[in-house]
Amino acid sequence: MNDNHQSYQPKTNLGMAIDPIHVGTGATGLGRVDNAIVRDPVTRVPKIPGSSLAGVSRTYAAMAKGRFPNCAGLGQTGRGGSIGHCGKPSCPICVVFGFARGNAGGFAGLAAFSDAHVLLFPVASREGPVWITCPMAIRALKHEIDGVKDNAVYRAGSSQHLNLGWILLPVKSFDALDNIGNLMPILQNHNLPDYVRERFAVVSDKLFSHVVNTNLEVRTSVAIDPQTGAAEEGALFTYEALPRTTVLTWDVTCRNPSHFKVGAETVTAVTTPTDVYEIVATAHPYLEHLGIGGMSTRGMGRLRVLGASSTGAESAGTTAKGAS
Numbered sequence: 479m480n481d482n483h484q485s486y487q488p489k490t491n492l493g494m495a496i497d498p499i500h501v502g503t504g505a506t507g508l509g510r511v512d513n514a515i516v517r518d519p520v521t522r523v524p525k526i527p528g529s530s531l532a533g534v535s536r537t538y539a540a541m542a543k544g545r546f547p548n549c550a551g552l553g554q555t556g557r558g559g560s561i562g563h564c565g566k567p568s569c570p571i572c573v574v575f576g577f578a579r580g581n582a583g584g585f586a587g588l589a590a591f592s593d594a595h596v597l598l599f600p601v602a603s604r605e606g607p608v609w610i611t612c613p614m615a616i617r618a619l620k621h622e623i624d625g626v627k628d629n630a631v632y633r634a635g636s637s638q639h640l641n642l643g644w645i646l647l648p649v650k651s652f653d654a655l656d657n658i659g660n661l662m663p664i665l666q667n668h669n670l671p672d673y674v675r676e677r678f679a680v681v682s683d684k685l686f687s688h689v690v691n692t693n694l695e696v697r698t699s700v701a702i703d704p705q706t707g708a709a710e711e712g713a714l715f716t717y718e719a720l721p722r723t724t725v726l727t728w729d730v731t732c733r734n735p736s737h738f739k740v741g742a743e744t745v746t747a748v749t750t751p752t753d754v755y756e757i758v759a760t761a762h763p764y765l766e767h768l769g770i771g772g773m774s775t776r777g778m779g780r781l782r783v784l785g786a787s788s789t790g791a792e793s794a795g796t797t798a799k800g801a802s
């Protein structure tokens with residue numbers, strides 16, 4: 479079947495942190511660091527909100543396309559002379575990322591971003607770096623693995639024990655898990671580098687959250703007085719970040735432009751879900767070079783998109799299943 483007849487096409491992306499990545503909560507001084515990163519409220523595992531991914535992708539896609547400077551930002555009218563998003567059916571930025579505009583009520587956009595979840599997290603061990611994952615994290619790839627018990631680490635190899643940071647755990651074989659073999663081709667299809675694929679390990683969901691949270695990067699920096707350009711006296715602050723080589727996964731759901739109208743008009747900027755994703759993907763080189771999280775001047779935030787696939791496509795036919 480031609481994917482472009484479907485009402486929407488889900489694209490599952492994998493990305494790797496080239497720098498530490500800090501996407502902050504905006505709240506300061508509430509935890510053990512001054513600037514905390516966003517976490518899932520239930521699992522406590524750090525994540526990048528889909529709204530942050532969508533916002534930065536919009537900005538970079540507008541840069542890549544060049545001709546749509548007013549369509550890049552948040553689109554408020556009136557402030558600082560900005561005239562807001564154009565909202566035209568011929569504008570690839572406005573139709574793909576949406577716009578809020580006056581009485582027309584705006585448009586949600588043809589690309590919907592999920593939160594980016596940690597799929598593989600690098601931890602130091604006495605055998606070198608190991609990337610840990612867990613059943614909950616793997617579920618983001620629409621894959622289930624079973625049989626994971628607490629207080630063990632599952633991996634290929636023959637050692638009896640392995641430390642993950644400060645925790646020493648008995649090693650169990652991948653053979654003890656169901657469906658782990660089927661995971662390898664999925665990771666390969668998303669262009670996960672071999673050095674990660676060969677050194678990954680599985681722990682329980684609970685242990686994953688614990689190990690991730692105790693192995694985040696914590697950096698100390700100096701606040702700069704904007705008046706003088708000098709360091710403020712005593713103004714050291716700490717912030718946490720996902721470490722370099724963390725692998726994240728997120729979905730971009732690309733809706734079929736032929737099923738939507740902007741105002742009363744047919745969308746002309748894009749015609750298929752594949753076109754929608756191509757606009758999203760124009761942001762990828764910018765994500766890799768300029769980053770996410772607004773701390774690129776401190777050497778943070780660069781994210782390399784490794785690959786995308788349509789795993790778990792559930793959009794057969796022309797009827798949307800659910801609104802997700």
Ligand SMILES: [Zn+2]
Nearest residue numbers: 549564569572
């Ligand atoms: Zn526009």
